[in-house]
Amino acid sequence: MKNWLEAYSIIDFISVGLLLTAVTLNAFKSIESYVKAYTINSWLLASLITAVAVLMNEPHLYVAALLTAATKGVLIPLILRKIIRQMRITHIIQPAISNALSLAVSSLLVAVVYASLKTGITVTGFSRNVLQIAIAVILISLFIMITRKKALVMVLGLLFMENGLFLAGFSLTFGMPTIIELGVLFDVLMGVIILGIFAVQIRRTFASADLDKLTVLKG
Amino acid sequence: MEYFQFLIIIIFSPLVNGVIKKLKANMQGRVGAGVFQPYYDLLRLFKKGMVVSRVTSWIFSAAPYVVFTSAAAAALLVPVLTTQSGFTMMGDVIALIAVFALGRFFMALAGLDAGTAFGGEGSSREMTVAILVEPMMMLALFTAAITAGSTNIARIVDAQHALSSPSHLLAFAALMVAITAETGRVPVDNPDTHLELTMIHEGMILEYSGRCLALMEWAHYIKQMVLFTLAIDIFLPMGIAQASGAGALALAGGIYAAKILGLCMVMAVVESTRAKVRFFQLPSILGGAFVLAFLSLVTHIMMGK
Numbered sequence: 001m002k003n004w005l006e007a008y009s010i011i012d013f014i015s016v017g018l019l020l021t022a023v024t025l026n027a028f029k030s031i032e033s034y035v036k037a038y039t040i041n042s043w044l045l046a047s048l049i050t051a052v053a054v055l056m057n058e059p060h061l062y063v064a065a066l067l068t069a070a071t072k073g074v075l076i077p078l079i080l081r082k083i084i085r086q087m088r089i090t091h092i093i094q095p096a097i098s099n100a101l102s103l104a105v106s107s108l109l110v111a112v113v114y115a116s117l118k119t120g121i122t123v124t125g126f127s128r129n130v131l132q133i134a135i136a137v138i139l140i141s142l143f144i145m146i147t148r149k150k151a152l153v154m155v156l157g158l159l160f161m162e163n164g165l166f167l168a169g170f171s172l173t174f175g176m177p178t179i180i181e182l183g184v185l186f187d188v189l190m191g192v193i194i195l196g197i198f199a200v201q202i203r204r205t206f207a208s209a210d211l212d213k214l215t216v217l218k219g
Numbered sequence: 220m221e222y223f224q225f226l227i228i229i230i231f232s233p234l235v236n237g238v239i240k241k242l243k244a245n246m247q248g249r250v251g252a253g254v255f256q257p258y259y260d261l262l263r264l265f266k267k268g269m270v271v272s273r274v275t276s277w278i279f280s281a282a283p284y285v286v287f288t289s290a291a292a293a294a295l296l297v298p299v300l301t302t303q304s305g306f307t308m309m310g311d312v313i314a315l316i317a318v319f320a321l322g323r324f325f326m327a328l329a330g331l332d333a334g335t336a337f338g339g340e341g342s343s344r345e346m347t348v349a350i351l352v353e354p355m356m357m358l359a360l361f362t363a364a365i366t367a368g369s370t371n372i373a374r375i376v377d378a379q380h381a382l383s384s385p386s387h388l389l390a391f392a393a394l395m396v397a398i399t400a401e402t403g404r405v406p407v408d409n410p411d412t413h414l415e416l417t418m419i420h421e422g423m424i425l426e427y428s429g430r431c432l433a434l435m436e437w438a439h440y441i442k443q444m445v446l447f448t449l450a451i452d453i454f455l456p457m458g459i460a461q462a463s464g465a466g467a468l469a470l471a472g473g474i475y476a477a478k479i480l481g482l483c484m485v486m487a488v489v490e491s492t493r494a495k496v497r498f499f500q501l502p503s504i505l506g507g508a509f510v511l512a513f514l515s516l517v518t519h520i521m522m523g524k
Binding site: 100103104110 | 385502503506507510518520
């Protein structure tokens, strides 16, 4: 198993998969696809942790992988789908810029991250590629949050960013103690619930979850 | 023997198209025409006379020969069964794309030459697609070329292992999108219809008849098989012969046929399950594939493999 993982460079494949799910966000038009991409991203993250656990013989990482899969892979997507049903919105995302431009910008972001982290930083973890990919994921999700108007997309961007941060932390430290990971996952779960309720309330009060309309609140 | 491997592409390319059509028909619950139907069509067209419009210039009558010759020249450049052949020393990926571009240029000119609305429409669309596809194809091939340290296709094949790194998987995905666009298959163009709203390739060759039409169609089949062979050579090279003995070539031929059949199945499944997109949506699909190719190159440079 261990040799097999090393021989086929499974970690590289999974981490590029994580990057791809983040990049594809730029091309999606409906919020359901965002939730799907997030689910795939979380499962990939869990499988990356499992692969590292096998490679490094770190049994406590299995717990982390299980927790990630259970909360981010199952629970949060379920909650998000419920919120989408409750909001009964048209699920079309109106990006502020065109899909093609947005794809181009995020691929440039990836290139910039790769180029700037190529020298000057020494990573002693299992793979220095994973750190670069993690930072690229963080920047892409930030970009998604900037350029999309729907409130729920903000939540998804934040979740993607959290996945990226988790990946970055994981690639540097081989996973934090389980109790901290539990705390972080619980935080994320609560965050999703609160933000979800908040988005539903925005929709009820203003009959729209378009954040551009918040500017009318200015005095 | 190994000098004649390009003949395999020229002779069997109509068969590949026939197989794809047959698979598609079976998937859609039809019986479909036999796999040799493209040969009968070509034979019939070669026997028929031609109608050439009075307003056309020499370009119209020269274009089929240029298009066919460029497709045949492209077939010379790719290794089919073995990488040990005299012709492979000139098999360069950039040259291959340039040879394709020559054929495409003349085809577009011929579409414009007769002065019909459909021809101009087809040419304009073909050029728009070409702008999007060519750089993407180049980037995807460069990823493989960097690994091999050479743009020679045979050297790339020698250096490649089957999809052993994520960057090559990305490049392969991008190349497959490029191939569907170049061969006029479903998400980009519909090969089975002559509906004026959708046609790209058919629009350009609408004015042709008889012998010239046969040459144009045959060139299209050859181009399709060359692209399939290129994808197989570069990204799934296991089984290609490194020597030129008769036994090695026979084995390589069997494996090659199986891989081509696999690609035909992929094409048939894609064509049966996807709908053709609106023309103005194409930039977002092809742009997405371009980003894949770009990411593959960048990832390759970052990971060093």
